[in-house]
Amino acid sequence: MKTIVIKNYGGPEVLEVTESSIPFITEPSQVLVKVRATSVNPLDYQVRRGDYASHFELPLTTGHDIAGDVITVGEAVKKWKAGDKVYYSPRFGGTGSYAEYHITDESSLSRMPDNLSYEEAAAIPLIGGTVWEMLVVRAQIKKGDRILILGGAGGVGSLAIQVAKSLGAYVYTTGQSILHEKLQHLGADVVIDHHKENWVKKIQSYTSGKGVDVIIDTVGGSTLSDSPLALADYGAVVTLVDIAQPQNLIHAWEKNATYHFVFTRQSRDELHHITQLIETGQIKPVIDSIYPLEEIQKAHQRIEDSQRDRPLLGKIVLSL
Numbered sequence: 315m316k317t318i319v320i321k322n323y324g325g326p327e328v329l330e331v332t333e334s335s336i337p338f339i340t341e342p343s344q345v346l347v348k349v350r351a352t353s354v355n356p357l358d359y360q361v362r363r364g365d366y367a368s369h370f371e372l373p374l375t376t377g378h379d380i381a382g383d384v385i386t387v388g389e390a391v392k393k394w395k396a397g398d399k400v401y402y403s404p405r406f407g408g409t410g411s412y413a414e415y416h417i418t419d420e421s422s423l424s425r426m427p428d429n430l431s432y433e434e435a436a437a438i439p440l441i442g443g444t445v446w447e448m449l450v451v452r453a454q455i456k457k458g459d460r461i462l463i464l465g466g467a468g469g470v471g472s473l474a475i476q477v478a479k480s481l482g483a484y485v486y487t488t489g490q491s492i493l494h495e496k497l498q499h500l501g502a503d504v505v506i507d508h509h510k511e512n513w514v515k516k517i518q519s520y521t522s523g524k525g526v527d528v529i530i531d532t533v534g535g536s537t538l539s540d541s542p543l544a545l546a547d548y549g550a551v552v553t554l555v556d557i558a559q560p561q562n563l564i565h566a567w568e569k570n571a572t573y574h575f576v577f578t579r580q581s582r583d584e585l586h587h588i589t590q591l592i593e594t595g596q597i598k599p600v601i602d603s604i605y606p607l608e609e610i611q612k613a614h615q616r617i618e619d620s621q622r623d624r625p626l627l628g629k630i631v632l633s634l
């Protein structure tokens with residue numbers, strides 16, 4: 315089978331297309347899945363660069379999303395059978411999704427939504443669970459809340475806008491001017507161009523100094539320090555990003571703010587909620603581009619390129 319292997323940590327050039335044998339089931343609760351599509355997440359290039367070197371042994375295969383078909387199941391597996399369409403996020407630290415076949419424990423599988431193609435479905439598992447965790451489990455968004463999503467055009471942001479809207483929130487987000495119409499189409503009420511405008515000042519002005527109830531941070535930098543300046547009293551900040559630089563939280567104290575730090579664990583229950591929103595037509599995957607698996611290096615170049623001629627909107631998918 316075709317497999318993308320990383321033998322040494324480095325840039326996109328270390329992603330090698332190789333041939334290897336199809337893996338086989340070794341435990342009764344395992345399932346063999348034919349991968350029809352996968353996608354690129356920042357986590358993949360972070361693994362490729364060696365940011366998580368202590369969690370892996372080289373050579374390795376990365377990739378954190380799968381949409382595909384069950385091929386065979388272990389003897390203890392009762393819920394799944396050959397031919398079932400499934401989607402899931404492979405366990406962090408294990409063998410990833412950049413290959414034609416993948417072995418997983420049955421507990422990680424979710425039924426693929428009826429109304430999606432494999433490519434659309436592969437855009438969802440990692441970010442789907444993440445968005446549900448941020449908005450519902452942590453921020454407990456409710457109808458009428460005012461929410462600011464930093465990084466609205468990214469994989470996480472483009473789904474978070476839609477989920478926030480489906481929960482009845484009033485949505486502010488950041489994104490380049492050329493994408494404003496598309497972000498509004500996804501459900502954003504107000505879009506701020508982060509390349510031209512200061513989002514703290516814009517939020518203060520839009521809310522007459524009151525601030526928003528929740529800030530979702532997919533960007534990092536000085537966000538944890540800056541957020542309280544755009545936050546309402548007793549507001550919440552939910553961040554996904556590991557921020558190495560020191561942050562000054564004096565204004566967080568003045569606002570009685572709550573901070574949540576999210577590192578997604580694979581969760582079938584959270585993905586199940588996202589599946590329901592997809593099947594009822596309330597949200598949909600946003601696909602930036604689709605590459606064949608063999609063009610994995612180009613796909614990584616696109617997600618990491620800070621000088622892109624066309625800005626990123628949604629997910630980069632790999633088709634097999």
Ligand SMILES: NC(=O)c1ccc[n+]([C@@H]2O[C@H](COP(=O)([O-])OP(=O)(O)OC[C@H]3O[C@@H](n4cnc5c(N)ncnc54)[C@H](OP(=O)(O)O)[C@@H]3O)[C@@H](O)[C@H]2O)c1
Nearest residue numbers: 356444465467468469470471488508532533554576577578
């Ligand atoms: N902790 C977890 O469990 C978890 C899970 C998923 C993702 N993450 C992390 O969350 C981050 C976002 O993931 P993603 O998949 O959404 O990434 P992505 O698809 O690469 O999107 C990043 C987006 O952020 C925007 N952006 C960059 N700098 C910005 C700034 N200063 N202000 C406003 N927007 C800015 C980019 O816009 P431009 O094109 O204009 O730069 C782009 O639209 C990554 O760091 C990822 O590692 C963490």
